[in-house]
Amino acid sequence: MENQKIALKNFTEEELKEFMKEIGEKPFRGTQIYSWIYKGAKTFDDMKNIPKSLREKLEKVSYIGNLETELVLKSKVDKTKKYLFALNDGNIIESVMMDYDDRVTACISNQVGCRMGCKFCASTMEGLIRNLEPWEILDQIIKIQEDTGKRVSNLVLMGSGEPLDNFENTKQFLKIVNDKNGLNIGYRHITLSTCGVIPKMYELADLNIPINLALSLHSPFDEKRAEIMPVAKAYKVKDLIKACQNYIDKTNRRVTFEYSLIKGVNDSKAESDEISRLLKGMLCHVNLIPINKVEERDFERPDKTYIYKFRDALEKNKIPTTVRNSMGSDIGGACGQLRRKHK
Template sequence: MNHNKVALKNFTEEELKEFMKTIGEKPFRGSQIFSWIYKGAKSFDDMNNIPKNLRNKLEEVSYIGNIEVELKLESKVDGTKKYLFLLNDKNIIETVMMDYDSRVTVCVSNQVGCRMGCKFCASTIDGLLRNLEPWEILDQIMKIQEDTGKRVSNIVLMGSGEPLDNFENTKKFFEIVNDKNGLNIGYRHITLSTCGIVPKIYEFADLELPINLALSLHSPYDEARKEIMPVANAYTIEEILDACRYYIKKTNRRVTFEYSLIKDVNDSEKEANALSKLLKGMLCHVNLIPINKVEEREFEKPDKSFIYKFRDNLEKNKIPATVRISMGSDISGACGQLRRKYK
């Protein structure tokens, strides 16, 4: 891949029209090409209403931007599909599609690997290899739509990588995916999950986009959180909650706190009460996630009775909470597991 060439899938329609002007062409060609891209054109030769000389010119200065399906697994349990995608530089990322009755949700990766080092996650074991470009995040959705013939209605940025650690590309991805003649997915149907990079939460809030923020909390205590999540050495829970309150104020959206329940680590009544105290009076919701077993780590999931007891404790304290049903458990549905096995 020639690095001087630009990826056309990194552009909104308006930007593609501008780009046409810079190469001495009429802006309306930008709209035509944009429309071809979202019809699934893989090469410039597919664009039969674009003159040959313009197609040749585009070939020289740009590329459309395509990733390839390397492997696809489908869950026998719930129809969840997991894709391994091959990037142009031979790196591999994974993406999950969850098909609920009324909506199709895709969980995208936004980095190859991750440098956040959370102890319960397989994505981070080899560290961060590189950031994904906006088009590489976008194309995960496009290739899944093409493969399944279904329109994706919801996006969660919960695959490999920390979106706020790849903030410029993530921001650009939001703009492109929201483009009305492109995938046209509304901001309210997008959720960004972060382990809590405080300055970036403020920056993200200042965009005032009605995107849902999900924050990985996993413990109500700073010391215990540091054990599980190295990022906690940089920002205290208090600082994170202040940033979340600011986010709520700016966007009017309820924040979700993700809480992975780990047996004998953070699943007791004491933790449930401490968590309730922290979140009291906040426009929020707690998503309890029974942890997936990662071979390289020693954590185990609590028994069911503990999980529901924890939820009931929060509810009793007026903190809305749900237990997330793990999808695709039979196909290494959890973050980063399949990519590691495959490598």
């Protein structure tokens, strides 16, 4: 059974050298194999300078770890692409590639489904199926690079799933993706989005790696927030703000507050006033996201004048705010639209 074998893409280069020692091989073989993995080797037979005996041994105890690309959808509006990847167990996950002129950003998933239950999000419709392993998170980026021929320079962990609900695998993924002879994506170019799992926010801060943290706020009022996001029943807004301030203090990184604007739900002056009060003097930024359409929900976005009025109210109170341009919405690739939908 493949799932009892070890996935080599779950290792950093140093860990792969250690693994070689464990199976009775010289550590330098780990460096060679690592190099082949990042040159795109799909099978052990692709690794030309590895002796046949070692390739056969590796076949018995390990596998490289490859996702299958099921479908690629291209936006007609911008240069966004959405990918449907098949996992070894037949589950499907989605990733999005956003091609800006100066950078390529990948929005990647880290669970199959999600159990957080946010009302505006398609990813959570069927609950959590399972966590993704580090290699399954990583390989989304590798497959996007192979398809586009471009280097992914920026990452957002904002696809399906809650990264802090899959914390151990997310931690290992962050180590692997930053490895200098691997994808070598700088921590400052990585943003992890959470709906606010407070204990893990403190653990993430203690790792002291300078990734960017984005918190899904969506309402500054506990009761209203719990209506939109069930996770808010467990964690109060004031405690979230403390956890964010702790993250800023530990990492010296600005925290982004994601705020999906929903017509008639969380777009009033009372909300903008309370956000201004909560975030006063904080090293932060507010990202306003006019809600994207999800078939099963009847939420609507406010009209443009209302959106900009909300932004202006925050900026007047010296809260840096931008209105996010939703890329890929015509292919179901925008914020909140990712799901386990098969062709």
